Amino acid sequence: MDWDRRAFVKFAVGGVTGLHLSPLVWKLMDDVSIWTQNWSWVPNPADGALAKANSFNPATGTAVKVRLINSRIIPKDAYNPDGKAPRTRAIRVEGNPEYPLGLGIGGVVPQDASALQNAYLGDVRVKAPMVLDKTTGVYKEISWGAAIDMVAGKLAQLKKADQAQRVVAFGDNPDNTTGQILKAFMAAYGSPNLAFAPRAEDTLALAAGLMLSQPEIGFDLLGAKYILSLGTPLLEGFGAPVAVRAAFTKWRQGGAKLVQVEDRASVTASQAAKWVACAPGSQGVLALAMCQVLLAKGLAAEGSLNGLDDFKALVDSKFTPKAAAHATGLKPVAIEALAVEFGQAKQAVAVCGPGPGNEPGRLGDFMAVLALNALKGNLGKPGGVVVRGALPLKPLAAPAGASAAGLKGAARYAGHSNPLTMAAAALAGDPYKPKMAIIAGANPAYRGPQAGTFAKMLRQVPFVVAISSYLDESATLADLLLPAGTFLESWGDAVTPYGQAQASYGLHKPLLKIQPKSKAVGDALLMLAAKLGGEVAAALPYKSMAEALKARLGDGFKKVAEKGWWVQEKVSYGFNGSVDLQAATIAKSLGHQAASHGHSLTLAAVPSLRTCNNSEPITPHMIKILTDDTLRFKDQTVVEINPETAKHLHLHDGDLVTVDSTEGGFQARVKFFAGARPGMLYMPVGLGHTAFGFYRRGRGGNYNAVAKAEADAVTGLPVWGLTPVHVRKV
Amino acid sequence: MPVATGEHLYGMVIDVDKCTGCGACSVACMSENNIGTLPDETDKIRSITWLRVYQIDNGRPYPDTEVAFFPRPCMHCGGSWGGFFQQDADPEGHHTPCVSVCPATATDYDDETGIVSQIPTRCIGCRYCVAACPYHARYFNWYDVPWPGGLEQSLSPYVAPRMRGVVEKCTFCYHRYQQARDKEFAGGEFGEMDYQTACTEACPSGAITFGDLNNPEHQVSKLLRQRHKHAFRLLERLGTNPKVYYMTKREWVRKRADNYLPGEKIHRFAVGS
DSSP, X not given: OOOOHHHHHHHHHHXXXXXXXXXXXXXXXXHHHHHHHOOOOOOOOOOEXXXXXXXXXXXXXXXXXXXXXEESOOOXXXXXXXXXXXXXXXXXXXXXXXXXXXXXXXXXXXXXXXXXXXXXXXXXXXXXXXXXXXXXXXXXXXXXXXHXXXXXXXXXXXXXXXXXXXXXXXXXXXXXXXXXXXXXXXXXXXXOOEEEOOXXXXXXXXXXXXXHSOSOEEXXXXXXXXXXXXXXXXXXXXXXXXXXHHHHHHXXXXXXXXXXXXXXOOHHHHHSSXXXXXXXXXXXXXXXXXXXXXXXXXXXXXXXXXXXXXXXXXXXHHOSHHHHHHHHOOOHHHHHHHHHHHHHSTTEEEEOOOOTTOOOOOHHHHHHHHHHHHHHTOBTSTTSEEEOOOOSOOOOOOOHHHHHHHHHHXXXXXXXXXXXXXXXXHHHTSSOOOSEXXXXXXXTTTSSSXXXXXXXXXXXXXXXXXXXXXXXXXXXXXXXXXEBOOTTTSOEEEEOOTTBSSOEEEXXXXXXXXXXXXXXXXXXXXXXHHHHOHHHHHHOOXXXXXXXXXXXXXXXXXXXXXXSEEEOSSOOOOOOSOEEOOHHHHHHXXXXXXXXXXXXEEEEEEOOTTTOOSSSOOOHHHHHTSOTTXXXXXXXXXXXXXXXXXXXXXXXXXXXXXXXXXXXXXXXXXXXXXXSOTTEEEEESSOOBSSSHHHXXXXXXXXXXXXXXXXXXXXXXXXOSOEEEEEEEO | XXXXXXXXXXEEEEETTTOOOOOHHHHHHHHHXXXXXXXXXXXXXXXXXXXXXXXXXXXXXXXXXXXXXXXXOOOOOOOSSOOTTOOSOOTTOOOOHHHHHOTTOOSOBOTTTOOBOOOTTTOOOOOHHHHHOTTOOOEEOOSOOOOGGGGGGGOOTTSOOOOTTOEEOOOSSHHHHHHHHHXXXXXXXXXXXGXXXXXXXXXXXXXXXXXXXXXXXXXXXXXXXXXXXXXXXXTGGGOOOOSEEEEOSOHHHHHTTSOOOTTOOOOOOOSOO
């Protein structure tokens, strides 16, 4: 055959056709696509019947609904090789529009919306009771029974040796049922060393108790027409954020005026009708100066106020607008104008609250604000300061004989209920060194005050037990880990958030079994009490947390458990108590101002709902929503500084600096922000975890570890709002 | 020719004066739409946030500084449709920027709802749409999203998780529209509250309102009628015709919504005229 043109074409066409009829091309194409793209596993979420369950997030005070899927098919895949994933899973946490304090909006805060990430992220959960093998440094799983035996054995041994006081405990919230159980446990066991995370609730209760003889008070934010917020992060985490935001929406719609007194151009300051840029930590002085104007101009309400003469003498001598001008950095006329505006406004309330780092605040500041409210005459009136109703709760049953014996035991020793002094005394061995520590559902080695000091103490204690949901900073220092359930997996409750006018109560129940071996913190303590027997078991005669809650709520339990919340129906107006202005106490608390000791700048916190600073950690989704500047330089801490201050220090935007305080130093990048007060340095709070896996570990710095805590001159409660620092360019 | 010929025209009104920048909308969106978290989310260029909350400030020195927030979902640009109450065609003939450049029909403008769809399984990852979107609302999956330690258990079955190499963006929670239509088909009613986006529900200040701009009874339409003087859209002068409206009483916030020259007067588009 001649190899002519026709033959070539025939051969080529035949070849191509033949090749295409064989599987070779398709096989090669398939291989090429597989090997060039190498698709990894993409999850295929199982569908199923949808249900919604009511719950309550105790960390944020939000009533929520949890969407549950009852999966029809459980896929077997790389992450679930044996197909044993639980059938019921939660796919979403959303707001509960029925919650009255949310005004039907049904909103949430980022922490609620991403709560499932904290619950499901197994890498950072405590999955089973684990004991640390001190020779190898590896945790070994043990049974709940063995773990409880171990702790009870050590407790019994110490008690027998008359060293019960050497057991220290730290809890999260003293007012909820878990806190009450922990209190009863420690009292019956005989140790006075029990501390809780310090809160503004404590300061407000003390101030109100002293001045109004009513510790349970709130600010009627929903009824107010003029709101003067003195240094509070009103829109950045005050009280239950969802309820405060609902009130804010009402102000916007109803034309109420919000005035924010603060040193930084925060979210609240920007959303306020007026921002009074006052020096940091001087809000108490400003409130007193405003009191002076009200009294001098005859704008103060008529009525009997005990100690008015002393109070008048105090403000006239030390807190006139002229005298306050230096401390507050405001012009006397501005103070006067603000006081007159407040005095003449209808339904006006002055609000005090936690500081930006979520610290409890100074007693004097709170008392000054309450005095301002008393002079305004808004006590018990709509839009004023009101006394809250009682919660529908019975106290924990405490058999008289047993608990009295326990308390007598506890009272024999010097003890600390303040984490700041507890850690300092323990480190100094003054008068003794603790032999055992119980961390019950809290993370003191991360949160303030002086997280570093607390962590140091935990490292020195020979036996640390942590009842924790997460492998957090405190749990990683523990010798024995007990798995606690998150609010989605366990029984628990939450009492009225800070400063709320209506009493409210939240109850969460086990909806899921994400970590099947986890138990409520209260359950672990009750198991321990039962094992210890004697006085402790008698003080806590409950088999489980659910039983304790049932006993406390009585007949109302079923309804509250179903709804997830209880709210006082109406704000109770009317105030028939007496008011004591307590000028001497105010003067004592405010007289002690932190000296800067020649430091160049002052470090303060920037609160935000994007970072959160409460009992639960930041979630991976929340790392995604940080502002562009918060982690602009990868994981480095970014501190805000006023451009003018930076100019004096020869700093440029983005410069690397060393920030030194008495607590130690850290490196940070500076970010220019015109809204930062000159002479100040601002740092976000809620970042800088040293635990919690790759999403969160090492992202920024921990404000709580670098802030210097001081004791309030009257209450002794730690205050860590302002830290004097030196800044040096690297 | 008006683009929206269908029954519905879904849009959003965001009250900037109520927004406190907490980010609840953004996180609620992530949990609703199965948006994953990369190991390092500090790199904002590659971080995926369908609804991103931008912080702006007025640029004035202390103590006159003020900040505000622009929550930015996909704008669902309508293109040649003159805006609310202004049914005339845009004489310049603008179009939805992303839809017109997509070579794979992976994104489309739905005439029935006015929603700009995104179909990840059709996407070939060319990223023309990412480049075309003036709002940076489109995100490319540069990496595989890890779902470590049981995190995939929290995924919603209503939205498919995306693979590496495709573009994704806000869909106005289109699956919720489908669910509402399913309910209607089964004999139920399709009311205003039956189709709401996750961000709208999550906002604790009630700053986001969502609904049908074609329906005068819906809250979005009422708001735009009542407060048209305060309403504006982002980068309006581009003629993209977004369906996400913002509202503010603050002039400086409004000025930040577009690129103005120093001293230039704010160009007011005919919203509700």
